[in-house]
Amino acid sequence: MKTMVLGRLAHVVVVLLLVSVASMLLLELVPGDPAYAILGNSATPDAVAALHHRMGLDRPAWQRYLEWFGGVLHGDFGNSLRTGQPVLEAIGQKLPVTVELAVFALLIALVLSLPAGVYTGWRVGRPVDRLTSGLTSVIIASPVFLTALFLDYFLAVKTGAFPATGWRALDGGLAENLRYAFLPALTLAVTEIAVFTRLLRSDMITVLGEEYIANASAKGLPTRHLLLRHALKPASFSLFTLSGLSFGRLLGGAVIVELIFGVPGIGQLMIQSIQSKDYIMIQGLVLLIAFIYVVINAVIDIVYVYLDPRVRTEGVAI
Amino acid sequence: MTRDGSRGTASSAEPERLLEVTDLQLRLNSPRGPVYAVDGLTLTLDRGVTLGLVGESGSGKSMTCKAIMGLISDRRGTITGSVRYDGTDLTRLPLERRKELWGTELAMVNQDAGTALNPVLSVGCQLTEGLRWHLKLSKREARDRAIELLTHVGIPEPKRRLGQYPHELSGGMRQRVNIAIALSCGPSLLLADEPTTALDVTVQAQILDLLADLQDEHRMTMILVSHDLGVVAGRTDFTAVMYGGRIVEIAPTKDLFAAPRMPYTRALLASMPRLTAPSHTRLRATPGAPPDLTKRVPGCRFAPRCAFARDRCRSEEPPLVDETGSGHLFSCWYPDSGTPEETGATLATSGQTLKEDA
Numbered sequence: 104m105k106t107m108v109l110g111r112l113a114h115v116v117v118v119l120l121l122v123s124v125a126s127m128l129l130l131e132l133v134p135g136d137p138a139y140a141i142l143g144n145s146a147t148p149d150a151v152a153a154l155h156h157r158m159g160l161d162r163p164a165w166q167r168y169l170e171w172f173g174g175v176l177h178g179d180f181g182n183s184l185r186t187g188q189p190v191l192e193a194i195g196q197k198l199p200v201t202v203e204l205a206v207f208a209l210l211i212a213l214v215l216s217l218p219a220g221v222y223t224g225w226r227v228g229r230p231v232d233r234l235t236s237g238l239t240s241v242i243i244a245s246p247v248f249l250t251a252l253f254l255d256y257f258l259a260v261k262t263g264a265f266p267a268t269g270w271r272a273l274d275g276g277l278a279e280n281l282r283y284a285f286l287p288a289l290t291l292a293v294t295e296i297a298v299f300t301r302l303l304r305s306d307m308i309t310v311l312g313e314e315y316i317a318n319a320s321a322k323g324l325p326t327r328h329l330l331l332r333h334a335l336k337p338a339s340f341s342l343f344t345l346s347g348l349s350f351g352r353l354l355g356g357a358v359i360v361e362l363i364f365g366v367p368g369i370g371q372l373m374i375q376s377i378q379s380k381d382y383i384m385i386q387g388l389v390l391l392i393a394f395i396y397v398v399i400n401a402v403i404d405i406v407y408v409y410l411d412p413r414v415r416t417e418g419v420a421i
Numbered sequence: 422m423t424r425d426g427s428r429g430t431a432s433s434a435e436p437e438r439l440l441e442v443t444d445l446q447l448r449l450n451s452p453r454g455p456v457y458a459v460d461g462l463t464l465t466l467d468r469g470v471t472l473g474l475v476g477e478s479g480s481g482k483s484m485t486c487k488a489i490m491g492l493i494s495d496r497r498g499t500i501t502g503s504v505r506y507d508g509t510d511l512t513r514l515p516l517e518r519r520k521e522l523w524g525t526e527l528a529m530v531n532q533d534a535g536t537a538l539n540p541v542l543s544v545g546c547q548l549t550e551g552l553r554w555h556l557k558l559s560k561r562e563a564r565d566r567a568i569e570l571l572t573h574v575g576i577p578e579p580k581r582r583l584g585q586y587p588h589e590l591s592g593g594m595r596q597r598v599n600i601a602i603a604l605s606c607g608p609s610l611l612l613a614d615e616p617t618t619a620l621d622v623t624v625q626a627q628i629l630d631l632l633a634d635l636q637d638e639h640r641m642t643m644i645l646v647s648h649d650l651g652v653v654a655g656r657t658d659f660t661a662v663m664y665g666g667r668i669v670e671i672a673p674t675k676d677l678f679a680a681p682r683m684p685y686t687r688a689l690l691a692s693m694p695r696l697t698a699p700s701h702t703r704l705r706a707t708p709g710a711p712p713d714l715t716k717r718v719p720g721c722r723f724a725p726r727c728a729f730a731r732d733r734c735r736s737e738e739p740p741l742v743d744e745t746g747s748g749h750l751f752s753c754w755y756p757d758s759g760t761p762e763e764t765g766a767t768l769a770t771s772g773q774t775l776k777e778d779a
Contacts, residue, residue: 313536314531314533314536314537315536315537315538315539315540316539317492318529318531318537318538318599319539319547320492320523321490321492321523321524321528321529322523322524322528322550322551322602323520323521323522323523323524323525323551323554323555323606324520324524324550324551324554325520325554328550328554332542332550333539333542336541336542337539337540337541410541411541412540412541412543412586412588413540413541413586413588
């Protein structure tokens with residue numbers, strides 16, 4: 104168990120190193136110059152050179168990377184090239200919003216997909232299953248901006264039940280906060296619901312075909328007990344892993360939803376930073392999102408060991 | 422069938438007849454059309470009796486058990502005929518009512534102990550859930566009862582086992598757990614579907630002894646499915662031979678092994694290895710394959726493989742009858758066919774050898 108945790112930790116460190124190098128290289132290769140973004144396109148070459156010197160951009164990329172990396176090790180992610188604000192402070196303001204959205208979306212997705220997956224996996228081929236199957240196909244095939252506009256139109260514009268755009272922070276009251284968070288969270292959740300339901304359905308079908316389910320049924324146990332106690336647990340392992348991956352994806356991939364609904368989260372910050380070539384901010388964001396992603400998955404792997412007794416005793420090496 | 426002789430004929434207020442299966446048919450749905458897995462099976466069993474069910478793979482032994490229990494879902498197949506258990510026709514009961522009898526009246530032990538237990542639930546959980554649901558025991562009572570049951574089936578350190586998971590137990594232990602689960606709610610009929618096939622020989626003997634003891638204690642009726650004739654010869658009161666979804670011969674075990682009447686039974690017995698035969702003797706295999714159960718042909722099902730089949734065998738199906746009135750039923754137009762080598766004497770000895778083995 105200890106070796107497993109240590110191994111997982113080493114894994115996290117290696118992944119983060121690779122991610123930070125990759126993000127640096129990528130920004131280096133992308134054309135554009137933060138100096139022009141700040142000074143405007145009509146800037147004189149002298150002014151640009153002066154700004155480059157001030158920002159350290161006249162030095163080679165590897166030097167800048169090492170300097171930045173040294174800072175990161177001390178907890179200093181540098182300052183935004185665009186606003187001069189410390190990167191950690193800027194992220195600290197935006198991150199809670201995105202995290203709340205991701206958690207909310209994941210909760211909605213699980214609450215809806217668990218019963219849907221169990222039921223359709225049990226009643227395969229029945230009308231409800233066919234309908235769900237068609238619906239999930241449509242959902243998976245539709246791009247997120249379409250879902251967003253669709254939900255926004257029907258739930259906000261038409262009925263007025265929810266605000267069409269905007270955000271209220273938690274300190275303005277939970278109810279108001281949730282009312283604003285609901286539509287973007289639901290939009291994020293919709294795709295996850297479809298994917299989760301399909302995954303759980305197919306795993307339920309596999310498990311329900313197992314000999315031990317037939318055997319448990321022959322004990323005369325009620326169907327509810329068979330489905331929820333005997334079948335759901337073994338069928339939910341891959342869903343559990345997938346929801347960890349989803350959470351990471353929701354953190355980094357909420358860009359479009361945040362833009363459409365005007366949510367001041369990480370996604371908006373990311374777009375602004377990319378537009379202005381604020382590479383210090385982008386590196387900080389990428390590293391942070393990668394960190395959260397990798398840590399969540401490491402935690403899931405470890406928790407998994409507690410969930411599945413077979414993995415626990417066989418001591419799987421990772 | 423009434424049990425003969427010494428063991429367990431104790432009188433009781435309960436009626437002797439426990440199970441009465443009449444013209445049972447199980448039609449399974451398959452992509453190739455209906456499969457007649459059980460096709461017109463008739464059988465009666467008294468309390469306390471053990472019936473051995475033998476036959477090749479695919480002859481419908483397991484499906485007979487499943488059909489008697491009523492474990493086949495409507496989507497999977499259709500059951501017709503009647504299964505009167507203690508006077509109630511199980512085939513007419515709705516699923517919910519049947520479920521009340523599963524575990525408490527009819528219970529099953531399956532061939533593969535490894536796949537019969539849920540890998541992610543503890544032994545304790547799987548052993549107590551039936552007790553809690555059917556007998557409405559409290560958590561504590563169920564736990565105590567579970568420990569008793571595990572002790573009873575010969576599992577050491579029962580308390581520790583409750584917290585263990587199936588993969589932490591050996592194959593023999595798992596089968597003991599399965600038996601403990603099957604017996605937990607005190608069933609009157611145990612359907613043991615090849616309970617020892619997946620186990621090694623010593624464990625096999627232990628498990629069979631255990632079943633016999635438990636059966637005597639509870640005056641339980643048992644159907645023991647096996648393709649191991651040695652097991653059946655030594656441990657059953659009656660033996661039924663199945664072929665193509667039907668019983669083709671059924672008799673008190675001693676009679677059947679001493680004087681098999683139907684050529685298929687003879688072929689089955691002749692295919693057994695014998696200790697008395699010189700080493701490297703070729704086993705006498707029956708040529709041909711079991712019948713295709715999707716097709717229903719007139720005549721005796723065994724006729725295509727039977728060395729003694731005549732025209733009548735291919736056109737008219739022989740009924741399962743008791744010609745001599747001795748309780749030895751078989752379905753064959755020309756019983757006792759065959760060369761002297763294959764009949765009487767040799768088979769009788771083989772039967773005895775088997776009994777000594779078992």
